[in-house]
Amino acid sequence: xxxxxxxxxxxxxxxxxxxxxxxxxxxxxxxxxxxxxxxxxxxxxxxxxxxxxxxxxxxxxxxxxxxxxxxxxxxxxxxxxxxxxxxxxxxxxxxxxxxxxxxxxxxxxxxxxxxxxxxxxxxxxxxxxxxxxxxxxxxxxxxxxxxxxxxxxxxxxxxxxxxxxxxxxxxxxxxxxxxxxxxxxxxxxxxxxxxxxxxxxxxxxxxxxxxxxxxxxxxxxxxxxxxxxxxxxxxxxxxxxxxxxxxxxxxxxxxxxxxxxxxxxxxxxxxxxxxxxxxxxxxxxxxxxxxxxxxxxxxxxxxxxxxxxxxxxxxxxxxxxxxxxxxxxxxxxxxxxxxxxxxxxxxxxxxxxxxxxxxxxxxxxxxxxxxxxxxxxxxxxxxxxxxxxxxxxxxxxxxxx
Numbered sequence: 001x002x003x004x005x006x007x008x009x010x011x012x013x014x015x016x017x018x019x020x021x022x023x024x025x026x027x028x029x030x031x032x033x034x035x036x037x038x039x040x041x042x043x044x045x046x047x048x049x050x051x052x053x054x055x056x057x058x059x060x061x062x063x064x065x066x067x068x069x070x071x072x073x074x075x076x077x078x079x080x081x082x083x084x085x086x087x088x089x090x091x092x093x094x095x096x097x098x099x100x101x102x103x104x105x106x107x108x109x110x111x112x113x114x115x116x117x118x119x120x121x122x123x124x125x126x127x128x129x130x131x132x133x134x135x136x137x138x139x140x141x142x143x144x145x146x147x148x149x150x151x152x153x154x155x156x157x158x159x160x161x162x163x164x165x166x167x168x169x170x171x172x173x174x175x176x177x178x179x180x181x182x183x184x185x186x187x188x189x190x191x192x193x194x195x196x197x198x199x200x201x202x203x204x205x206x207x208x209x210x211x212x213x214x215x216x217x218x219x220x221x222x223x224x225x226x227x228x229x230x231x232x233x234x235x236x237x238x239x240x241x242x243x244x245x246x247x248x249x250x251x252x253x254x255x256x257x258x259x260x261x262x263x264x265x266x267x268x269x270x271x272x273x274x275x276x277x278x279x280x281x282x283x284x285x286x287x288x289x290x291x292x293x294x295x296x297x298x299x300x301x302x303x304x305x306x307x308x309x310x311x312x313x314x315x316x317x318x319x320x321x322x323x324x325x326x327x328x329x330x331x332x333x334x335x336x337x338x339x340x341x342x343x344x345x346x347x348x349x350x351x352x353x354x355x356x357x358x359x360x361x362x363x364x365x366x367x368x369x370x371x372x373x374x375x376x377x378x379x380x381x382x383x384x385x386x387x388x389x390x391x392x393x394x395x396x397x398x399x400x401x
Contacts, residue, residue, distance in 0.1 A: 002034065003031070005031055005141075009035065011139050013042065018113075019107070020136060020137050021114045021132060021137070022136070023116050023117070023124070023136050023138045024036070024115065024139045025117065025119070025120075025121065025138060025141065025260070026119070026142060026260055027192075028119045028196060029192050030142060030173070031143070031173045032091070033057060036055065039115075043087060049084075051081060052084060053089070054087070055089040055091070056089065068097075072099075077106075080111070085112070085113055090115070090117070094122075099116075100131040104132055120204075120258055120259055121258040121259075121260065143171035143172045143286055146396040147397050149171065159397070165179075167288065167291070167304060167308075168182075170188075172192065175189075175288065185288070190292060192289070200255075201213065204255075205255050207252075212237075212242060213255075216237065216252045216256075217256060218294065219233060219237065220233075220253075220282045220284070221290045222294055224281075224283050224303050224304070224307050225302075229278055230247075230253065234248075237249075253282075262285065263282065263284075263310070264281075265281045265310065265321060267279060267322045268321035269324050270325040270330065271326065283310045284307060287308065302346060305392055306345045309345050309392065309395075312395075313334045317336055319335050320333070320334050325364045328361035330343070330362065341372060344359075344372070344374070345374050346358050347375060348376065349375050350377055359373070371386065372389075373388070373389045373390070374390055374391075374395055375389065377391065379391070
């Protein structure tokens, strides 16, 4: 089963033949390699000849010799097409030491269009970013959206049932193949989780206390949507008998973010128009993985919905912050080139007191940007002095702007 990932595909098409390096990044198994295959097929359908496409996946042992950057460069250079465009795809390129030297050397040649992928944000840090600074565009990829999941089922009906499936079965594309086999889905997610923890974090960061790293990760998974600080996490772990300092927690969180397994939403003072340095919120890349790690006990449906909305805002190209307005908190301040939209997220607001509580922060904001409350209430859309209340599943199924 191939899901077209249309929004990401259109981004690649928009950058086609432009002299800029295209970097597709995201957590392992979110669909980066498949996206490149879909795009290559699109190129073939649009008059690009086979000899113009060079594709290498560095997780394939067939190409192990090419992880030597000098051999890779010679291999690619020999295959460049004279008098035409050569499309070069380097999948999981961080396996190649000094890969930026290869990419940079190809970049300056005429008739070369370069696409690379990686499962770690660190591949764009430090010297690497300096070497190709200003020469690349990054497309950050996530697992399936709820709309993509619905489309994959062949019907847009039964969205309540499918929303529950989407959360429990996981949003990773291959989980669709395993649908109806919960034990196999669990094994698959455990495999992704263990690879990220061991390969991407423990080995790279040379972390000796793997158990402590996993304890911090479980704590974050268990506290999605709650305001946290490194000190608060360290204090909680220490009081539970696992002594750790805030600096180590910070190191672990950075590694987890770099591997795209968690995301951090910083706080923003709406009235003061400034970013705040404390009490960030964290969200996880996949709720199915959270169920795998924690089980479904004590599930907080409100925070899970909040997590789903946060990831969808990222997919739609927003920068997302947690808003502070006076003594109140706005769940999300989402900004893009068109402006800002404010969001409150709640499972239900049918209770009058709950509705008033959710409206209050939005009513405290004095600007004229859109303000929206998203809930799972199956009620017609309503407005309260310009604040829209929308069913969250309706919103998730909308096409991005």
